[in-house]
Amino acid sequence: MMRNEEAEDAPNVVMDTLSILTQSVDVLFDSGTTHSFISVELVASLGLIPTRKSSLLSVILLDGKTVTCEELYEDYPFRMYEYEFPTNLDRFELTDFGVILGMD
Numbered sequence: 001m002m003r004n005e006e007a008e009d010a011p012n013v014v015m016d017t018l019s020i021l022t023q024s025v026d027v028l029f030d031s032g033t034t035h036s037f038i039s040v041e042l043v044a045s046l047g048l049i050p051t052r053k054s055s056l057l058s059v060i061l062l063d064g065k066t067v068t069c070e071e072l073y074e075d076y077p078f079r080m081y082e083y084e085f086p087t088n089l090d091r092f093e094l095t096d097f098g099v100i101l102g103m104d
Contacts, residue, residue: 020099023045026097027078028097032103033101034103035104037069039091042098043073048073050072052072057072069090072088073090073091078099
């Protein structure tokens with residue numbers, strides 16, 4: 001997964017702050033990612049309950065390791081300005097962002 005320092009120089013990403021369930025969240029928009037992810041810490045702080053366990057999405061990291069996402073949060077609403085849109089989020093160990101929105 002991309003870190004904050006890498007995102008600042010990457011041409012295919014945008015960083016912003018959005019609202020999910022009334023909490024401001026640092027978000028990375030990454031057109032090179034096929035799914036969207038939510039951090040383990042944000043899941044805990046928001047008290048989210050997964051809609052599906054064992055989604056079994058396998059993610060290949062930059063170092064070649066494969067990690068499995070085991071929880072999916074479906075149709076969680078993000079608010080950007082006056083617009084709201086539902087997003088499916090796989091729980092993942094993110095370090096620099098609360099959410100990464102991909103091209104799913």
